[in-house]
Amino acid sequence: MARFELTTSCSQSRHSNRAELHLDISLSKASAKVLHFFETTKFLNHFFLVFFIFMVEFPSILLENAVNSFASLPGIGQKTALRLVLHLLRQSNAEVENFATSLTKLKQEIHYCKYCHNISDTEICGICSNPKRDRSTLCVVENIRDVMSIEATQQYNGLYHVLGGIISPMDGIGPKDLQIDSLKQRIVPENIKEVIFALPATMEGDTTNFYIFRQLSEFDIKITMIARGVAVGNELEYTDEVTLGRSILNRVAFNN
Ligand SMILES: [Zn+2]
Numbered sequence: 438m439a440r441f442e443l444t445t446s447c448s449q450s451r452h453s454n455r456a457e458l459h460l461d462i463s464l465s466k467a468s469a470k471v472l473h474f475f476e477t478t479k480f481l482n483h484f485f486l487v488f489f490i491f492m493v494e495f496p497s498i499l500l501e502n503a504v505n506s507f508a509s510l511p512g513i514g515q516k517t518a519l520r521l522v523l524h525l526l527r528q529s530n531a532e533v534e535n536f537a538t539s540l541t542k543l544k545q546e547i548h549y550c551k552y553c554h555n556i557s558d559t560e561i562c563g564i565c566s567n568p569k570r571d572r573s574t575l576c577v578v579e580n581i582r583d584v585m586s587i588e589a590t591q592q593y594n595g596l597y598h599v600l601g602g603i604i605s606p607m608d609g610i611g612p613k614d615l616q617i618d619s620l621k622q623r624i625v626p627e628n629i630k631e632v633i634f635a636l637p638a639t640m641e642g643d644t645t646n647f648y649i650f651r652q653l654s655e656f657d658i659k660i661t662m663i664a665r666g667v668a669v670g671n672e673l674e675y676t677d678e679v680t681l682g683r684s685i686l687n688r689v690a691f692n693n
Contacts, residue, residue: 552623554599554616556581564588564597571595573630577620577649579603579637587635595633598623603636603645612648620649624656634662664689 495501500522507518525533549555550562557563564570564584574595578584584597600615623629632653636642650660666684667676676684 552627553597554601554619555584555597569594573628574633575620575623575627575629575631576633576635578635579642583635595631596627598632600636600645603639603641604648605641615645617649617652621652624653624658629656629658631659631661634660638665 495504503522503525504515504518507513507521508515510518513521525536528536546558548557548560550557550565551560552565553562555562555564559566571594575598576587576593576595577598577600578587579600579602581599584599587593587597598616598620600617600620602610602615604610604612604615620632624632632649634646634649636645646662653660664687665680666687667673667680673681
């Protein structure tokens with residue numbers, strides 16, 4: 438006969454923090470029972486832990502659905518989603534309805550400009566319909582955010598053409614998935630004189646530039662690309678070799 442002494446701590450007890458359990462059983466039976474005891478305890482601990490987390494995070498299915506909807510947005514995790522949902526819960530009904538309506542109307546009523554594919558409230562966007570823009574120059578960009586970025590510089594007065602992406606075989610995006618045919622179709626009717634490539638300085642961006650360049654080679658137009666080089670504020674010693682090499686090759690006349 439072997440004597441086992443199992444001591445457990447009970448931190449939540451007011452009167453005693455320790456309880457002693459004495460087992461007078463055979464060695465083989467004791468091993469099996471102790472093992473079974475810990476396995477059962479482990480399973481129950483996991484079960485209650487999952488149940489506890491579930492109950493703490495989502496005491497309501499409605500809350501869970503709202504959090505999951507926010508968490509499906511890029512860059513939004515579960516914690517941020519919960520914070521946003523709880524913030525909305527503190528808003529008035531009118532404010533929440535206004536929030537929801539603005540999103541619904543955005544999806545239902547937004548237009549894409551029939552010429553440049555920029556986002557618009559009307560069939561033709563504000564840039565394409567602006568008579569003060571230079572209508573002989575087209576700037577080719579990947580997406581709508583790029584239009585906003587270039588517009589923010591206030592240095593460009595021509596028109597745009599939004600491709601809706603760039604050629605990326607790894608992501609299954611080919612030329613037919615982009616607005617390249619519609620770009621070609623604009624050149625003659627709109628009397629375009631210059632097309633500026635303003636695509637990302639990546640392999641995919643270069644591939645797209647090259648593809649479009651070949652597509653436009655039949656037209657008598659000037660094809661240019663935005664300059665690539667050392668960023669404003671960057672030290673030369675911290676600039677990568679490719680960028681610095683391009684800066685030297687694409688050097689420009691010094692104008693004071
Ligand atoms: Zn437009």
